[in-house]
Structures are given as C-alpha cells and as structure tokens.
Amino acid sequence: MDEIKVQLSDDAVRWFEQNYRYTEWDADEFARDQGWSGFDFVVGSDGEPLVVPGEYVFGHLCSHLLDASNAEAAATIMGEAAPGKASEFHGVLAYDYADEAAREATERIGASLAGYPVLNDEDFDQREREAAISTLTDCCDVPAEIAGDVAAALSDDGQSLCTDCSIWDLGRIMDRLGYRECAECDGWIKTSHDEPLHYDCAKAHEEPDCECVSRLIDTHRHNEVVTTWADVRETLRGCEYCYSQVLPYGKTA
Ligand SMILES: [Zn+2]
Ligand SMILES: [Zn+2]
Ligand SMILES: [Zn+2]
Ligand SMILES: [Zn+2]
Structure with missing residues (x-):
C-alpha cells in the first residue's frame, strides 16, 4: 500500500x-x-x-x-x-x-x-471602482467618459460602490456633474434643463402625419441645443394640425 x-x-x-x-x-x-x-x-x-x-x-x-x-x-x-x-x-x-x-x-x-x-487597500479599491464603472456604463446608461467621475462622486457621497449593498441615488450625483435623466428613457443627457429628451426620444412624440417635431429636433441638432419635453409640448400646441390632432382625444401633449 x-x-x-x-x-x-x-x-x-x-x-x-x-x-x-x-x-x-x-x-x-x-x-x-x-x-x-x-x-x-x-x-x-x-x-x-x-x-x-x-x-x-x-x-x-x-x-x-x-x-x-x-x-x-x-x-x-x-x-x-x-x-x-x-x-x-x-x-x-x-x-x-x-x-x-x-x-x-x-x-x-x-x-x-x-x-x-x-x-491591499489600493488594489481592492481599484477593483471596486472598476466594477462600479462597468455597472454604471452597462446597466445605468452613464456615458463612459464620466463613469469614473460618477464612481468617485458616489464614494465621496458615502454611497457603497457595491450594487448588492446599496441602490445608488444617481440623480443627485449626475445633476452635480451636469446631467439630467431623459424624460422618455433612462439615459442621461448633459444639460441643466428640466425634462430633457434625446433627439430620438423626442421624435417618439411626433404625430404620424406632421413633421413639426422633426423640424424642431433638426434645428436643435444643428445648433447642438438640447430638446426638452416643454419644447415638444409647445411645438405641438403651436402647430395647427397637431393641436387639432392631440386635443380632441384628450392626449396629454
Ligand atoms: Zn456588497
Ligand atoms: Zn431618451
Ligand atoms: Zn439637417
Ligand atoms: Zn405638427
């Protein structure tokens, strides 16, 4: 044996x-x-x-x-x-x-x-930061170029970088970095305006037979101006065709 x-x-x-x-x-x-x-x-x-x-x-x-x-x-x-x-x-x-x-x-x-x-504190912190950055970009629609700043701001804010331990309050952090949540999707837009919309998200509010919203978006795109929900609402109200389409059915545009 x-x-x-x-x-x-x-x-x-x-x-x-x-x-x-x-x-x-x-x-x-x-x-x-x-x-x-x-x-x-x-x-x-x-x-x-x-x-x-x-x-x-x-x-x-x-x-x-x-x-x-x-x-x-x-x-x-x-x-x-x-x-x-x-x-x-x-x-x-x-x-x-x-x-x-x-x-x-x-x-x-x-x-x-x-x-x-x-x-090794430094190594552990870096792993946490890298994981948080991946989550921010992959799951929270945070633009890659500011994900590092957001992770740092979360730490400074006293929020845990582990998503299993805490639910991030991103609105406050993103607001401080100059971003607002799109009024239509969960993405972020660099602006200080209330209720901003991605151009494609704004387009979703267009009436089928009128291009007034498209024209608004096109102008904003060319001037590199952010479109807001208020802009879209105003445009629809100011458009004779859309105004008549929207109001009779009690839509909230
Ligand atoms: Zn945890
Ligand atoms: Zn959007
Ligand atoms: Zn154009
Ligand atoms: Zn219209």
Whole structure:
C-alpha cells in the first residue's frame, strides 16, 4: 500500500476529513507535482483557506472582489517570501508546509487579516471602482467618459460602490456633474434643463402625419441645443394640425 509522502499540517488533515471532494491523496499528488515536501492552506482570519475566486460571481460582488484581491495579494506575499511555494489548489490557496519561509509568510498574512480584512487597500479599491464603472456604463446608461467621475462622486457621497449593498441615488450625483435623466428613457443627457429628451426620444412624440417635431429636433441638432419635453409640448400646441390632432382625444401633449 502506498503512503502519503508529503508533510501535511494538522489543519490540512482536518480540512480533508471534512471535505467530500478532495482527500489527502489529492494534496499529496498536488504537492509532489509542485516539487513541495509539505502541504497546508493559507488561511484567513476565520481559519478557513483563502478562496481564489474564478470569474463567476457567487453572492455579493463586494465579497467576491475582496476574495479576489486578498487571494492575489496573498499570492504576491508568498511569492516574494518563498518563490514557487504557494499555488491554487481547487479554488483555495495552498503552500509548501515544509518550507519555513513560506510558513512564516502565511503567519504574517493571517495576522494581517485578523487585524484588518483587506491585504491591499489600493488594489481592492481599484477593483471596486472598476466594477462600479462597468455597472454604471452597462446597466445605468452613464456615458463612459464620466463613469469614473460618477464612481468617485458616489464614494465621496458615502454611497457603497457595491450594487448588492446599496441602490445608488444617481440623480443627485449626475445633476452635480451636469446631467439630467431623459424624460422618455433612462439615459442621461448633459444639460441643466428640466425634462430633457434625446433627439430620438423626442421624435417618439411626433404625430404620424406632421413633421413639426422633426423640424424642431433638426434645428436643435444643428445648433447642438438640447430638446426638452416643454419644447415638444409647445411645438405641438403651436402647430395647427397637431393641436387639432392631440386635443380632441384628450392626449396629454
Ligand atoms: Zn456588497
Ligand atoms: Zn431618451
Ligand atoms: Zn439637417
Ligand atoms: Zn405638427
């Protein structure tokens, strides 16, 4: 009968006893593949192995980003202290338990995390900011050129950058940056006017047989002026044809 050849820590032995997917044999094989003589996990302040998350987000985005940031920072610390002595083992961070420098580095990581949950603040902040910028541009129609400013303003405003933790009050932030929400869609328009409309959104209010609204939009487009809901309403009211079309049916234009 074969036997475990690498030195497993007591913690690692306990972990494998409670794990249904992997056994000490997997650790043994993994360690020997890495050229290690021992095997243990780099653990966080809760005593559990540090998670090395994949691309897919489980649970809160903020905790996913924190895991990703801490895993990378821990791998960097390990790599500097003992090159080649730490590696991902099925989604968690493992290291060579027989290597003294590696063991000391994991103790430093554990002590650091026990005092403060983030190993590299700057890296974590950047991950949060980048994720917030993607959400702002992909889901909130915020123009890419100001998404960074909006994310910074949200932080300054005391709003969490994690959309799982808070619902952003964007109106206030965007207003301060000189943007208003389109009165028709959820997009943003650079203006200080009330109830602005994208040109295409304004066009949706055109009566089928008259081009008065189109002419208004065309003029505004050429003069690079923002069209507002008030402009459209005034134009429809001032147009003999549209006025007669709109009012008899009690439309609210
Ligand atoms: Zn969160
Ligand atoms: Zn719009
Ligand atoms: Zn034209
Ligand atoms: Zn008209």
